[in-house]
Amino acid sequence: MFSKRKNKFIHRFDVRLTVLYTTIFFSLALILCSFLYYRLNHNLVKQVGIVLADEVTEFKNEINEELLKKNTIQSGCEIFADDISKRKYYPMYFRLYTSSGQQIFQSDNSLISSFPNIEQHITQGMNKIKHHGSLLVIEEHLFISALKNTFILQIGTSLKRTKKTSDNFLYNIIIVIPVMLLFCIIGGMTASRKVRDVLRNIISVTKRITSKNLKERLIVPHENDEIKDLTVTINSMIDRLEKSFEEIKHFTSDVSHELRNPLFALKGEIEVTLSQKRSVSEYQDSMQFCLEKINTLIKMVNDLFLITRFDSKKIQLDFEDINICDLIKDLYDFFLPITLEKKTNLNISQCDEIILTADRIQISQLINNLLDNAVKFTPENGMIDISLVQINDNEIELCICDNGKGIPQDKLKKIFDRFYQVDPSRTDSQKGTGLGLHICKRIVHAHNGSIRVNSNTEQGVSFIIRMPIEQIS
Incomplete structure (x- = not known):
């Protein structure tokens, strides 16, 4: 049990995020502290080197002054040794050699024995800084003008003070590191807790969401x-x-x-027909009724299959150049006998000769559905008008208008919905599947066009379609 809790704790998002934050911050802090420690040591040694270089210049001036006073070089060295022995922070120690390597003078201090051996054959005026144990020694070839000769000077000082300063800095870093680590962990846990709470809320809410409960929503935080x-x-x-x-x-x-309505109608018709013996003409009438219902079902299934293909984007449009005016005239010839039988006027007011890049079958079904609706809902002595115009270089407008009953304004938004019918109580001759206009909308959109409907309750309906002449891939 403890092992499971431990593994669960280690794999928690906020714990892993805290470890990541802490590792990054702690690594950067260590790199920064190491860099500061290095720079501190470097600058301290550099400062001591500057002090030693100043002492070399002072020694040179002191020796020259003594020689000008007709004193010996040893007396100049003694005066300089007495002067540097009073240094509080950086006590100085030096030795002076001839250019051949013979020692002339050395200050009185046991650290002198720790000085490195001199380097001869160094160019006159050249100096060299050496680290030797706890000492920093600067070695320079000096030209003493009063004697017109060259000497080798070694002057150095202890680095104990700089080492103490750097050790104190390192000690402070070692003390701060655990404090930094603690603050990193606390800060990381605090910062990641908000993210963990949000994730837990998301998990909690999404677990409650099912197909029967889709009303749940996550609380949106105020922070952007x-x-x-x-x-x-x-x-x-x-x-x-x-x-x-x-x-x-x-x-x-x-x-x-x-589907239930036509199936029940079929069932009822068949049951009535079989309930008693009937004549051949009665059986034929019954079979004719059943066939009409079956054709209605087949049309509905085909329409549903077409809509499903549109939804899944599996429908492949066969684009070709078609004369849409000829297509409209063919459909006009097809619907003309129907309108004459209903005593309805069907008219083509304008039909521009336009070559349209489109799917012939789909465009034919589009116009067929709209004309079928217009013929179905336009009363006796009514008027159906078709117009086709080219409104610009790459766009056509097809308008099919009628002066039938029309559609109320509050129902226009739903006219292209699946199975929507403005008046469900219409007679069988007027009633359809409610899929025709939805299919029209999908066909127009598949051709990168638009369709809209204008209605006046007393003047009928106008379906207006705009579509590009050439399809852009």
């Missing part, structure tokens, strides 16, 4: 950060899922309803 973007994105996804489930639910309900 990535967490808010994630929350809004998830809520938008749930909105889309809810809408899709509602559409599926309505679609299933509508399909069930639309």
